Amino acid sequence: MLPRVKPHVAAMATRRPAQWMPAAALATAANHNVKQISVIGAGLMGAGIAQVAAHQAAVRVQLVDTSQAHLQKGESIILASLKRIFKKKSADAADAARQTDEVMARITLSTSTEQSAASSDVLVEAIVENLEAKRRLFRQLDAAAPAHAIFASNTSSLPIADIAAAVSATRRAQFAGLHFFNPVPQMKLVEVIRIGETQPQVFETLLALTKAMGKVPVSCKDTPGFIVNRLLVPYMFEALRLVERGDATKEDVDTAMKLGAGYPMGPFELMDYVGLDTTKFINDGWYQSGKGLQGSKLTEPSPLLDQLVADGKFGRKSGEGFYAYGGVGASTKK
Numbered sequence: 001m002l003p004r005v006k007p008h009v010a011a012m013a014t015r016r017p018a019q020w021m022p023a024a025a026l027a028t029a030a031n032h033n034v035k036q037i038s039v040i041g042a043g044l045m046g047a048g049i050a051q052v053a054a055h056q057a058a059v060r061v062q063l064v065d066t067s068q069a070h071l072q073k074g075e076s077i078i079l080a081s082l083k084r085i086f087k088k089k090s091a092d093a094a095d096a097a098r099q100t101d102e103v104m105a106r107i108t109l110s111t112s113t114e115q116s117a118a119s120s121d122v123l124v125e126a127i128v129e130n131l132e133a134k135r136r137l138f139r140q141l142d143a144a145a146p147a148h149a150i151f152a153s154n155t156s157s158l159p160i161a162d163i164a165a166a167v168s169a170t171r172r173a174q175f176a177g178l179h180f181f182n183p184v185p186q187m188k189l190v191e192v193i194r195i196g197e198t199q200p201q202v203f204e205t206l207l208a209l210t211k212a213m214g215k216v217p218v219s220c221k222d223t224p225g226f227i228v229n230r231l232l233v234p235y236m237f238e239a240l241r242l243v244e245r246g247d248a249t250k251e252d253v254d255t256a257m258k259l260g261a262g263y264p265m266g267p268f269e270l271m272d273y274v275g276l277d278t279t280k281f282i283n284d285g286w287y288q289s290g291k292g293l294q295g296s297k298l299t300e301p302s303p304l305l306d307q308l309v310a311d312g313k314f315g316r317k318s319g320e321g322f323y324a325y326g327g328v329g330a331s332t333k334k
């Protein structure tokens with residue numbers, strides 16, 4: 001159950017009073033010279049990124065989306081997560097509520113991309129996985145953001161250089177990928193992706209910022225899937241092929257990888273968690289045009305996966321994928 005959303009979402013940026021910002025927060029922010037970030041896209045990932053930035057790194061955050069409804073959804077995700085965190089940390093309910101309020105006070109909700117960009121040092125994009133939509137957004141941001149602002153995309157599968165092509169050459173020197181993992185508050189890893197133009201000091205700032213967010217950054221060049229997905233997606237497709245050939249059942253493959261390789265989930269459970277549509281989208285994109293992966297045996301589409309997606313079975317989020325779940329988004333298998 002999501003908590004009730006506070007009715008303070010205004011049409012434009014609604015900055016909370018300056019006294020909400022504790023001095024300690026500014027001191028932490030100064031370590032990486034970032035005082036305010038904009039997170040564009042208040043969905044699953046954007047909400048998580050905004051949360052760890054405001055909570056762990058203690059910077060001011062402008063969370064931007066296209067509508068109040070999306071912003072409220074993002075805010076409710078953050079609120080529920082912070083409440084869980086502070087409830088565990090503090091036995092005193094009033095103290096937990098005060099800490100939650102303190103973090104929430106650093107987050108401003110906005111439907112104005114330009115307005116929030118104008119006052120931010122780092123802009124992290126977490127909107128839909130669509131190259132044209134991302135390019136359109138970054139063009140807007142380039143015109144509105146201050147010259148020193150660093151741009152980052154949280155894309156899972158699109159080449160960072162293709163997205164960065166939308167901005168000026170000067171800005172491309174301040175452009176990188178920041179690939180967070182779902183769920184952001186729990187997952188420790190961030191892949192920091194450099195393109196050819198990314199300046200060393202920009203990269204260093206992003207390393208420092210992600211560390212301040214409580215994450216462990218790793219560095220990777222702008223190659224399809226970066227590190228984690230490049231290994232994970234072909235692994236999941238190899239599991240699909242194993243089942244398609246009739247060599248083993250999905251249940252036995254999942255059990256085998258959990259007990260034999262020590263993985264927390266088997267590949268079919270993992271695909272249900274990630275989303276079958278998302279898994280298919282990433283792989284098919286690489287098969288069609290991924291650098292070094294185009295037309296490759298490694299990325300050949302899977303008829304089994306295609307059929308499930310065509311049937312609207314997307315995994316946990318739709319209530320059924322390889323397995324059936326107790327209800328849409330339920331966390332336990334039937």
Ligand SMILES: NC(=O)c1ccc[n+]([C@@H]2O[C@H](COP(=O)([O-])OP(=O)(O)OC[C@H]3O[C@@H](n4cnc5c(N)ncnc54)[C@H](O)[C@@H]3O)[C@@H](O)[C@H]2O)c1
Pocket residue numbers: 040041042043044045046064065066070113125126127128129130133137154155156157179180181182274
């Ligand atoms: N979900 C994951 O597991 C995961 C993991 C790592 C990276 N990613 C990447 O993160 C990005 C976001 O994924 P998500 O799962 O949070 O998606 P999501 O659908 O939950 O959220 C996307 C949000 O962006 C908003 N949006 C769309 N266009 C916008 C615009 N022009 N301006 C402002 N807001 C806009 C939408 O309204 C929505 O609220 C994608 O690029 C995805 O590939 C996702």
